[in-house]
Amino acid sequence: MTHDDLLQELARAVQAGDDAGAPDLARRLLDLGSPPTDITAALARSMAVLGEQFQRLDIFVPDLLIAADAFEAVMKVVTPALLEAREAGDRKGTIVIGVVEGDIHSLGKDLVRVMLTADGFEVHDLGRDVPASRFVGAALEHYADLIALSALMTTTMDRMREVVELVATQDEHRPVRVIVGGAPVTQQFAHEIGAHGYAEDAPRAVALANRLLVGEARQ
């Protein structure tokens, strides 16, 4: 198999959610001397295709989830080589992501994390049930450009407001923007709490992050 054949095979394996086969293919590519950035570029294309299929209702959350698992399995293989080869400016921006305090539903957040990572952002996942102060602390620690908040319950979505308010009290010389999403969240709610953006699903969250941080409109 040639380098290109293996890359295509890898893309297919990720899209099929083959979390055993996909990392094997990545290892073979690295053994052949393929640049790790070729592998991540192929992964990014795969995840973008999946995002489009999801929006067209050709695939659904279970398909996206197993593909995300395969993606993360490949990233574990590729990351050491990537760190060695990485140069400054490789990343589009740094994002801190998590589920707000009182909420343990992390499905949507996990998908957004994977798709942002695949698209070239540096993403720090704080997990679920995260207090406002931890979001802001992590954003400062990692010099983040963006905080991405998720909530699945109407009873917890108001916690997003706390994060936005806390961010507003921070140093204006390093502005951090906040985007929100999750089942009960709406554009109207995002506007009301002063968030910088709202995304309905994972592919739209990637497009939003690009608009805010890279200035590209990618729909």
Place this chain on the structure above:
Amino acid sequence: MTGLARIQSAISFEPVDRVPVAPMLGAHAVALAGIDHERACRDAAAQAEALLRAVEIYEPDAVFTLMDLSAEPEAFGAEVDAVSGRPPVIVRHIPRAQIETRRLEECVLSARVPVFVDTVTRLRRALGDSICVAALISGPLTAAANAIGIAQMSRLLRRDLAFVAHLLDRLSAACIVLQEGHAEAGAHAVVLLEPVATTAILGPRDLKEVLLPRLQLISTAAREQGLISGLHVCGDCSVSLPFFAHSGAHVLSLDAAVNLPSAQHVVGQHMAIMGNVDVRRLLPSGSPAEVARAAQALLAELDRGFILSTGCEAPPGTPQENMQALVRAPRL
């Protein structure tokens, strides 16, 4: 006509003196009564008191128990965090090995689930057959997702379908046992809550092959138990409507993400349609005039077999004037 007769006529596509109105008052009702939401989920007297007060104020044609998707999973073994002022939330799901060995049919009527059955008893005792007394229960897919975790269940749908199918069979059997409990308590109706069956998660193929046969089984049992059978789905599930139409339930409750007249066209006379005044923005933040306009638009566009309702449970912050605007709309 009594409220119950109005609902019965609507689900049979028979003429009614006016369109029945049946908002899911739950969270709004407990807030209105000044009762702590968490307490209402573990105290039948408090829950019934709140709902009966709301019935007195709004005079709906049906009353529903509180929407609490953590009750059945807790009975099956999930760990729940109960904090004053908000509904209980699941904080630890049930490990796969544990749920495989649990006798779900036997434990479904444990933990807080009897609170909801007792609430039905109290509502029926107070209301008789004047309006429809309905219990909201977790459907099998939603119960599975909340019991083992939605991400875990979603993965298993692709990686171990046999496990999911078997779990859904066992949860369907538990649903039927719970329905029987509500029927014995005097419920006129049971509504299966299936927010997880929203199209983003469960595509039409999965719906048809994995969930639909179980919904049909539960609905058939409900009819045999003498219950009106309802099904509530969240999100935009327009592409799945042809399948939901064959679920066997009498009525399909949809949220504001769905165009209701189109849904009625697709579902035809297989099921009555219930919904779908927006609970995310309109009810809590809109004006009474806006709520009235939304309700009137639905009344104008939907044909026989329609029950005017909220798209989901009314949030606690719903102004009383807005709910009044909704329940008055069919009476104008």
